[in-house]
Ligand code: FES
């Protein structure tokens with residue numbers, strides 16, 4: 351069994367030192383060491399998207415991303431998403447990211463298991479395309495599975511959040 355090493359990682363704007371073997375998936379570090387429950391274990395094979403997090407602003411599948419590849423890149427989970435938009439102080443006061451607010455407005459989640467990954471993927475999309483068409487949203491979200499069938503409301507919520515973000519109206 352490989353020996354454990356110390357890794358210093360930035361997660362949601364805070365520095366953490368964790369001790370783990372280098373091949374430990376980032377998802378395990380986030381959930382088991384840092385107690386962040388947003389990213390979920392679904393397939394463990396990079397096929398469902400439940401474990402998605404942002405790494406330097408781009409969505410990755412944390413279930414297959416080893417801790418020894420993170421380095422100085424910045425990890426953001428659903429718990430830190432609002433701060434990427436509002437800044438830490440406002441987020442701490444309960445201000446949600448426009449995607450989170452739209453998810454509530456459109457009552458998107460059913461069981462909720464996939465939804466953290468969905469919002470992370472949507473944040474990735476809107477960082478690259480501020481006004482996506484429905485077809486572009488469908489393509490971007492295609493690799494994220496939802497067994498509850500919330501897809502139509504996800505599309506509506508992303509359109510709503512995109513409008514809020516374009517208008518610069520911070521809810
Ligand atoms: S748990 Fe990572 S993609 Fe399914």
Ligand code: FES
Pocket residue numbers: 459460461462463464465495496497498499500
């Ligand atoms: S809301 Fe249940 S899996 Fe998507």
